[in-house]
Amino acid sequence: MKLPFAITLDPGSSRHNHTGAWRTQRPVYVDRLPPCNATCPAGENIQHWLFLAESGDYRAAWEAILADNPLPAVMGRACYHTCETACNRAKVDEAVGIHAIERFLGDLAIEHKWPAPPCAPATGKKVLVIGAGPSGLAAAYHLARLGHAVTIRDAMPRAGGMMRYGIPRYRLPREIVDAEIQRIVDLGVTLELGVRVDDLPGAIAAGGFDACFAAVGAHLAKRIDLPAPDATRILDAIGLLREIEQGGVAPLLGRRVVVYGGGNTALDVARTARRMGAADAVIVYRRTQAEMPAHEDELREALEEGVQVRWLSTVASLGDGDITIEKMRMTLAGPVPTGEFETIAGDTLVLALGQAVDLAPLRAVPGVAFTRDGSVEVDGALMTGHPGLFCGGDMVPAERTITVAVGHGKKAARHIDAYLRGTTYAPAPKHAPATLERLNPWYYSDAERTVQPQLEMARRQGTFEEVHGGLDTSTALFEARRCLSCGNCFECDNCFGVCPDNAVIKLGPGLGFRIDLDFCKGCGLCAKECPCGAIDMIAEQT
């Protein structure tokens, strides 16, 4: 075709004109690390499983949790959910109730008896796990899934560790613990209960084990000497909780119980005492509320149930039916005594001053080193100085929570697997964080957090029924959909809609989008209007 003078294009569509040549920067779809995932001690991919739950695919969501944590129903109750503290939505209105959704999914799985996903083919390797607490169970689960033969040994008559003998029933019903443990046993894990392992190298050699994961926890109560006319009136918190759980003779607490300490265990004991009929449950703590290590929600609930707290106080001595406390004063160096005493009524004193690790079984193991504060020294792979012996949970230096323990179990399992295969495990590099500044919160409508139902107060003070109720199908879906999907595309079509040049190609459900670089002028509107900050603008190479 002969074109007129100065005309270089055939008549027709503007699509001959590749405006992409104007571009100095281009949009790139990225995945960023949401704050919930970044802070989860168990390494859960929370944003991902919420994404699955949002479409009502609860089974897939639950299986996504299980990839990192085999105890969702327990975790949804007993975890202190650092994810919700970090949640970007907390700065918009209120954090997503992640724990409530996790609990809903965990309960749904128990209700429908969903099994864990199948295990890999057997590797022929044997692993000994010592301690059937959250860390040991998590390690056993992951090792079994990877195809290894796992034996768990625990000194107690029932499995669960602190999930059973530490956390009271009103926070964590035992049928939930039983159901989640049974699912792990069903993978073919051997559970040997009532067996205390004192000679570790001997046990490993006798059983022909190729590796060992020890997670016996910290269950030795720390004690102090106090002048008291009758030593039987001083109990230790963890021993008390264990005794109540074992259902033996209910310890004589008396009507007025004083608990000494400021951690979660102190609150657990005080709340338990109220449920066992104590008229007064008083916590004595030597610092102020701001320093209290116990979780804020736990304290609030304890106060609701009538537990009293004496801040800035220490126990000086026990009398006959009373306890003398000394007032403290906060200084920059910590609390100091004031010399001012007060006598309060008290039949029993329960010491909740922390727990120590029983290091006896490890003392004689060659190569194993200990920290000065009585924990086991481990490397980045959670391995001790003794090759093939790994440790995790409350035994090693870390925050002592159930979630950290489960995270250690997963991490140890991956390193043990690599150890057994003669390789090393290197976790995938982490994405850059998905900060609130990258989000465009305009596109998220206001939606208030769903409140979990609570047991009425009379029953919270007299029974061990669970305090918090669960979400139902509709409220769980609502809550899941409050997730902002920080840093990860949720297919809202904004980029596809806001491009003035039709240069975003929609690939279809689950496939996301692609930029048509022939026409993208690099204006940046798609990145700016992306609600979740999943598009970066990067400079073109010139």
Add this chain to the structure above:
Amino acid sequence: MSDQRIRFYQTGTFTVGNRLLDPSDRAVQASTARANALTSGHRACQGCGEALGARYVLDAAMRATGNQLIAVNATGCLEVFTTPSPETAWQLPWLHSLFGNAAAVATGVAAAMRVKGKPVRVIAQGGDGGTTDIGFGCLSGMFERNDDVLYVCYDNEGYMNTGVQRSSATPPTARTATTPAMGPERGNVFGTGKSLPLLAMAHNLPYVATATVADLHDLEAKVTCAMGIHGARYLHVLVPCPLGWGHPTDETIRMARLAAECGLFPVFEAVDGEVVSSTPIRRRVPVEAYLRGQKRFAHLFDGPTPDPRIARLQALADQNIRRFRLQPEVTP
């Protein structure tokens, strides 16, 4: 618990689409089957609000009319950047004649379709220059005769194509090539200009609406509503211009949003000359938040003290909010 009303959340109506929404609740723009009436390769500047607005309007109108649509265009950016002969970015029958006669030509096209017995609908469109200044005579005639045309004005508040000159839609204090930021009263002066939506209402049109490119669902609903009515209709769409307004190319939608959220650009619908509904402000901002992002208002902020004319602009915004009931929960 169970009676909790599910209002809105991640799947809310503010995004273009969403995998969790029923397809009928998603915007036309979320569909790969959208007409793309204005396709790629056009020569609009980066981040052009008008290119975006025109595609939003025409795609929605194409869906509403089953693709039985002809567009008539006034001279302006929209005509120049889409159709440099011999190529065009339009994917629908499209006609351009003169700067000032788009409304009259559209009247003729509508009459021709009626004579030929074809159920084809007509949209006339232009920028604020072609609508509020140069084409106003023809437009008023089309309104007054109640011809079956939807006239869409893409308002970027100036003659951007010819080098950012003032139009009768340029806001007070804005700097343009013909209202420079110099002299005793810098930028465009107060007390000038006109509101075409209000003038259209004065013609007793069956449907008048305003919208912005920042609220796609609102815009598409108004186009769909307009195409369901016969007679003369008017739609006024605010389309920010990165070049003429002096904001970054990725802020086009944000500027349109701020214009509506501060109250300077009221978003409403009017039927038979009466305002029947307005889109409430969701998160009200002071006009300063809107003005600061644009270089055309930079001279308001370069002195040691705030320019008193910012307060006058705020008064205009406050007046709009009262007049169009943009914050119904606030009682004066």
